[in-house]
Amino acid sequence: MFDIPYLDLPPLRSAAGTVRLPGSKSISNRVLLLAGLAQGTTAVHDLLDSDDTRVMLDALAALGCGLRRDDGALHVTGLGGRLAVHEAQLFLGNAGTAMRPLAAALAVLAATQGGRFELSGVARMHERPIRDLVDALRPLGCTIEDLGTPGYPPLRISGTAGGRLATTTPIRVRGDVSSQFLTALLLALPLVADQDAIVIEVEGELISQPYIDITLALLARFGIQVVREGWQRFTVPPGSRYQTPGAIHVEGDASSASYFIALGALAATAAAPIRIEGVGSDSIQGDIRFVDAARAMGAQLSSGPGWLQVQRGRWPLAGITLDCKHIPDAAMTLAVMALYADTPTLLTGIASWRVKETDRIAAMAAELRKVGAAVVEGDDFIEVWPPTKWLPAVIRTYDDHRMAMCLALAAFNPLAGGHVPLRILDPRCVAKTFPDYFETLFSVATAAPEDVPVITIDGPTASGKGTLAAALAAALGWHLLDSGALYRATGLAAQWDGISPDEEAAVARLAGQLDLRFEGGRTWLRGRDITEELRLESTGLLASRVSAHPGVRRALHDAQLALRRVPGLVADGRDMGTVVFADAALKVFLTASPTERAERRHKQLISKGISASIADLRADLEARDARDKGRSVAPLEPAEDAQLLDNSHLSIEESVQRVLGWWQQRGPFPA
Ligand code: DC
Numbered sequence: 001m002f003d004i005p006y007l008d009l010p011p012l013r014s015a016a017g018t019v020r021l022p023g024s025k026s027i028s029n030r031v032l033l034l035a036g037l038a039q040g041t042t043a044v045h046d047l048l049d050s051d052d053t054r055v056m057l058d059a060l061a062a063l064g065c066g067l068r069r070d071d072g073a074l075h076v077t078g079l080g081g082r083l084a085v086h087e088a089q090l091f092l093g094n095a096g097t098a099m100r101p102l103a104a105a106l107a108v109l110a111a112t113q114g115g116r117f118e119l120s121g122v123a124r125m126h127e128r129p130i131r132d133l134v135d136a137l138r139p140l141g142c143t144i145e146d147l148g149t150p151g152y153p154p155l156r157i158s159g160t161a162g163g164r165l166a167t168t169t170p171i172r173v174r175g176d177v178s179s180q181f182l183t184a185l186l187l188a189l190p191l192v193a194d195q196d197a198i199v200i201e202v203e204g205e206l207i208s209q210p211y212i213d214i215t216l217a218l219l220a221r222f223g224i225q226v227v228r229e230g231w232q233r234f235t236v237p238p239g240s241r242y243q244t245p246g247a248i249h250v251e252g253d254a255s256s257a258s259y260f261i262a263l264g265a266l267a268a269t270a271a272a273p274i275r276i277e278g279v280g281s282d283s284i285q286g287d288i289r290f291v292d293a294a295r296a297m298g299a300q301l302s303s304g305p306g307w308l309q310v311q312r313g314r315w316p317l318a319g320i321t322l323d324c325k326h327i328p329d330a331a332m333t334l335a336v337m338a339l340y341a342d343t344p345t346l347l348t349g350i351a352s353w354r355v356k357e358t359d360r361i362a363a364m365a366a367e368l369r370k371v372g373a374a375v376v377e378g379d380d381f382i383e384v385w386p387p388t389k390w391l392p393a394v395i396r397t398y399d400d401h402r403m404a405m406c407l408a409l410a411a412f413n414p415l416a417g418g419h420v421p422l423r424i425l426d427p428r429c430v431a432k433t434f435p436d437y438f439e440t441l442f443s444v445a446t447a448a449p450e451d452v453p454v455i456t457i458d459g460p461t462a463s464g465k466g467t468l469a470a471a472l473a474a475a476l477g478w479h480l481l482d483s484g485a486l487y488r489a490t491g492l493a494a495q496w497d498g499i500s501p502d503e504e505a506a507v508a509r510l511a512g513q514l515d516l517r518f519e520g521g522r523t524w525l526r527g528r529d530i531t532e533e534l535r536l537e538s539t540g541l542l543a544s545r546v547s548a549h550p551g552v553r554r555a556l557h558d559a560q561l562a563l564r565r566v567p568g569l570v571a572d573g574r575d576m577g578t579v580v581f582a583d584a585a586l587k588v589f590l591t592a593s594p595t596e597r598a599e600r601r602h603k604q605l606i607s608k609g610i611s612a613s614i615a616d617l618r619a620d621l622e623a624r625d626a627r628d629k630g631r632s633v634a635p636l637e638p639a640e641d642a643q644l645l646d647n648s649h650l651s652i653e654e655s656v657q658r659v660l661g662w663w664q665q666r667g668p669f670p671a
Contacts, residue, residue, distance in 0.1 A: 004477050006394075007427040007438060008668055009411035009567055010451040011419050015263045016272035017444040021252030021279055023048035025433045026214055028250050029056045029097040033187060034222045035076035036060040037105060040244035043073040046278075047250050051432045052095035055121075059090045059102055073247070081191050081242060086115035092153075094122045094357055094399070094432065099153060100133055100180040104188035107142040107157050112192060114161030118147070120154035124399060127152060128355055133181040136173040140165045165192050170199040175206035175231070178352060182206065182234075183215045190224045190240035198236040206231040207325050207352055210286015217284045221245045252278020254285035256434050257308060258330040259405050261291060262337050263444070264310025265299030265317065266412050273311040274444060280306040290330035296320050297337055297345075316386075316416065319343035328352050329402060335364050336406045338384035339373055340416050351380035357432070358398035367395050367403065371410045371422070390418025394669060396425050401432035408441060414448075421668035427477070438477065442566050449561070450583065453478075453568040455663060456576035459590035460625045460636060461540065462597040464647055464655070468590060469572035471656045476570070476663075481563045483573030483580070484543060486556050488534050489516050489525050491542030496526075501545040508551035514559070537620065544624045547574075548631040574628055577639035586666055588659055589638035592648040594618055594625075 028048040033056065035042035047053060061067055064084030066077030092098045099121060106117045120126070131151030134144050141163060147154040167189070173181050182202060189198045206212065209231055216226055223243035227235040257279050264274035279288065281303040291301055291308065298314030319341040324331035331347055338345035353360035361382055365375040372387030390413045397404040404424055411422045430437040455478075457469045466482055473480035490511040491501060499506045517524040522531045533539060546552050553575075560580050563569055571580070577587030592600070598618035605612045628636040638644060643662055647655045664671045 004427065004475060005425070007424045007477050007567060008453070009408060009422045009424065010447045010453065011414045011421060012411045012445050012447050012566060013267070013414050015267040015274055015445045016269070018275040018277060019260050019440050019444060020277045021256050021260075022050070022434055022436070023250035024253040024279075024285055025050065025052055025255075026097060026211060026285065027218065028053045029095065030101070030183075030187065030215060030218045031248055031250060032056045032060060032076065033101050033105065034218060034242060035244065035248075036063065036065040036078050037081060037191060038078035038222055038242035038244045039080035041066070041075050041077045042244040043075050043247040045073045045247065045249045047074050048253065048433065050435055051093055052097060055091065055093040055095050056098040059092065059098060062088045062090060078242065078244065083109050083113045083115055086113070087117070089118045090120070092119060092121045092125065094125050096128060096178070096180055099125060099128075100130065100178070100184040101187045103130065103144070103155055103157065104133060104137060104184035105191060107137045107144055108140070108165060108188050108192045110157050110159035111140070111142045111163045111165055112159070112161075114159055114163075116156070116158040118154060118156050120147075124357065125153055129177060130155070132174040132177055133184055136171055136181065136185060140167060140171065167192060167198045168196060170201045172201050172203055174204050175202040176204035178355065179206060179208035179211045182212060186212070186215050186219060186226060186234060186236070189236045190219070190242060193236045193238060193240040195238060197238045200234045200236070202232050208286070208328055210289070210326055213286065214284055221248060251283055251285070251306075252276075253433060254279050254283050254287035254290065255329040255402070256405075256437075258287065258290045258294075258333040259409065259437075259441075261294045261299060261301070261308065261310050262333050262409055263441070264301075265294055265297065265312055265337065266340055266409065266415060267445070268311045270300075270311050273309050276308040276310070277306065280304055280308055282306065287327050287330040290327050290333065293320065293322055293327065293331075293334055294337070296322070297334070297341065317341040319345040321346040321348070323349040325349035332360060332364060332402050332406050333409075335368065335382055335384055336409045339368065339371065339386050339410060340412075341386055344383055344385045346381065346383045348381040350382065354379075357400035358403070360400065360403070363396070363398045363400065363403055367393070367407055370395065371413070371420075386416070387418070390416070390420045392420040392422070392668065394423040394425065397427070397429050399426070399429050401430045401434065404430050405434065405437050408438070423669050438567075445566055447566045449564050452564045452566055453667070454564060454581045454584040455568070455570045455586045455588065455659070456581050456584045456639075457570065457572040457588045457590055458574055458577050458636070458638070458642070460597070460628065461621055462601045463590045463592050464600065464652070465572040465590050467652055468647075468655050468659070469570045471652060472659055473570040475656060475660060476568060478568035478570050479563055479565055481560060481569055481571040481573075481576075483556075483560055483571060483576060485523060485534060486511075486514065486516070486559065487543035487547040487552075488539045489514055489523070489530065490552060490556070491539055491546045492525060492530060492533060494546060495542060501542055504549040504551045507546050507549060508555045511546075511552045511555035540624065541620075544627050548627065548633070550633045553633055574636045575634035577642050578637065579634045582639070586659070586663055587639045587642040588662075589642040589644050590655075591644070591646050594621060596648045597621055
């Protein structure tokens, strides 16, 4: 994922194709803890790799669990219910799914086996309540100290070996603030239920019941059959002992699926639907019920084991009134779908939104208003009226992955009469559960080509275009077109086939059917890795010759246009600003003195162990410049409206900052 302070989304118009979802956060962290506590080694497949699972893994490592990765699985060797480490400081970020269950497990283990553990997180974690869990554990004989505000992390958990816990009377826990407190007890108490059964009684209405179903299903996989009576009473059987199931598969995240279900309902057609892989009709996650809500708003949906397929049904969408207690996380997506309805949407039963990664009711209301919606919020509800006029908006994300993921869907406003850009601040916060969210979204979303911003970097050979373009693309989170590579590959293909670079028609034919692939920084031509060959001086000369033919340039034209994809394109070459992307929003013509360029190329070659004379290199550069400038088609020259940048005396970073500064002034949200 790119490391950028904001991501601009152009107005988007359609979506089609297949996405594969990352593993479920809720399942991943429960499985990790269970595997970490169990006897034996568990091979965990399709584990989510994200901020929240990383803090759980770090905690397990600190507690002495064995962790080994191979052939796509993570092998966790558990503690077998016995503490291996009796003192540790655990930093748990903003992961409620790590903080609550680890606090409970360590509390009962420390109280019986002795130990001293400190659990902390980011500032927001220290504002997320844990009092109800602590209040349930203390009467058992667990020692838990608040190190900050009472009722909130950080916590110190301690105990001495040989302690006994008062588990013969029912343990009472509140269920109406977060179901994670009950989950935490359910995961922890089997560790101390070797003699007697332990009963947990829920006080108040239990919210988010489907998450308890996930907990019970996973406990069963690890050998513990909890007896449930309604949603009020749960009995952990005597003789409980965690046993590894050997291998376990983590299903795709159903909450993450909600964004792509919404996407299908907004922007996909029957002929080109959105297919979602990794989660489907057999899911054990409560948020899969989001499909019913999406259907009620108008989505047309089919599903099978491990897959969902969605397309637009009713349009505009229909507003709904829904009690969302059963789908608290996915319900946020409904609030954004509401922008595309023809009647208001009222979501109730969402009080828990206020104690999540941020106060999600307040955050959602504020950001939906920015795009033009009218919103009424209450303690436990939100009501959304679709915009009558869409507004360009800079969206705050509050360090909340779901705010970023949901609100990105507002970029499809052209489908509802808008045509406004959207800026998502701190887009990297999606790393909490879905590090590749935006890349996944962009792989299926399309915009009108003229709405996709392009920055062109033209200039002579060895001016540093490639380096500058790549750095800009990374800084903006955009696609990159190295057009020189297309001409270079064409030159190589001609050479392989024994075709002279001067045979225009034959070379143009090759250019039109180049089997070229760019992947992970390497380049393949006809299945052969040409990464090194592509950069050779001799290949550059070949390219310079084949690129002089109008037929070759025509043959490569469409391939270059096709790379103009959301969220944007940085294109480097000779005629990017003058010919191929003549409507580019920002054109840069990059130069450096011939001496400087010859010296840079010399350094490059030396670093690869190739010797060369600076004088020869300079002569070569000048010959290529002359050919690129002198040819009749698309000669090398600055576009009329290009910004000239002589980087002879600038570092790469300085050049990047210069161009980003220009872009700031011209982009959708001028500074
Ligand atoms: O940027 P480069 O050195 O990889 O380019 C190799 C040759 O390809 C260069 O001499 C000119 C040609 N070229 C071109 O004519 N038009 C482009 N857009 C890019 C490269």
